[in-house]
Amino acid sequence: MLCLAYVRSREGVCGTLEFLLFRQPGGSGSVISSLPYERGYQHGHLMAREIPEYLERCAAELGTKEQWDQYRTTANALFLRGFDREIMEEMRGIAEGASDAGAKWLKRRIDLMDIVVANVTVELGELSEAVSTTASVLEGLSFDKPAYAAGKRDSVLDQCYRRSRQITFGVCGPQCESSLRS
Numbered sequence: 001m002l003c004l005a006y007v008r009s010r011e012g013v014c015g016t017l018e019f020l021l022f023r024q025p026g027g028s029g030s031v032i033s034s035l036p037y038e039r040g041y042q043h044g045h046l047m048a049r050e051i052p053e054y055l056e057r058c059a060a061e062l063g064t065k066e067q068w069d070q071y072r073t074t075a076n077a078l079f080l081r082g083f084d085r086e087i088m089e090e091m092r093g094i095a096e097g098a099s100d101a102g103a104k105w106l107k108r109r110i111d112l113m114d115i116v117v118a119n120v121t122v123e124l125g126e127l128s129e130a131v132s133t134t135a136s137v138l139e140g141l142s143f144d145k146p147a148y149a150a151g152k153r154d155s156v157l158d159q160c161y162r163r164s165r166q167i168t169f170g171v172c173g174p175q176c177e178s179s180l181r182s
Contacts, residue, residue, distance in 0.1 A: 009054060036085075036087070036089040036091040036093065036107055037093040038093060039087065039090055039093065039102075040093025041093035041094070041097035042093075042139035043090075043093070043094050043097060043105075043159060044094035044096065044097025044098035044099075044100075044101070044110075045093060045097035045101045046097075047094075047098065048097070048101035048103040049103070051056060051103050051105075051110060052098075052105050052110070054118060055105050055110070055114060055118055058117060058121040059071070059116050061121055062082065062124055062128075065106065066107060071117045071124060072114070072116075073179075074124060074127070075116045075117045075120050076113060079116065080113075080116055091112055091116070091119065092112045092115075092161045094115050095110045095111050095112050095114060098110050123171065127148055
């Protein structure tokens with residue numbers, strides 16, 4: 001079991017923290033101390049074996065790993081821009097450190113979005129529950145295809161012709177119709 005424990009913040013060095021990483025509670029550990037990217041890189045490198053295992057658990061929590069690209073897209077759209085710069089750099093460092101140490105996820109290098117999904121797994125899980133239980137203005141509406149959808153789909157030119165015919169009819173009547181077709 002890996003544990004990451006906050007030790008202390010260095011005085012006078014913005015964004016520099018120290019962490020103690022140890023394999024078992026009460027066991028010996030390694031100090032991780034640096035700026036966000038470097039701290040993340042050390043973290044990722046030291047935990048390269050465990051990170052893919054954790055991503056596997058995250059995928060199982062959310063559904064299946066076959067849907068991982070959907071989780072990445074949702075995390076990107078809803079959460080990525082909410083992280084501050086320091087956390088983003090640390091997550092990028094974790095991904096690159098783990099990948100450089102040989103960690104793979106879904107037969108490819110681990111990247112920033114994989115680590116973002118790992119960090120928002122709980123939120124993503126809550127979203128699916130919230131969507132199914134939250135009332136919306138869409139309740140009771142039918143989204144069946146309209147009757148005209150079964151026929152030939154109009155091209156843009158067909159729509160332009162019909163629109164110009166309606167306008168022309170209103171201005172000069174049926175005698176203008178022949179000039180529109182030519």
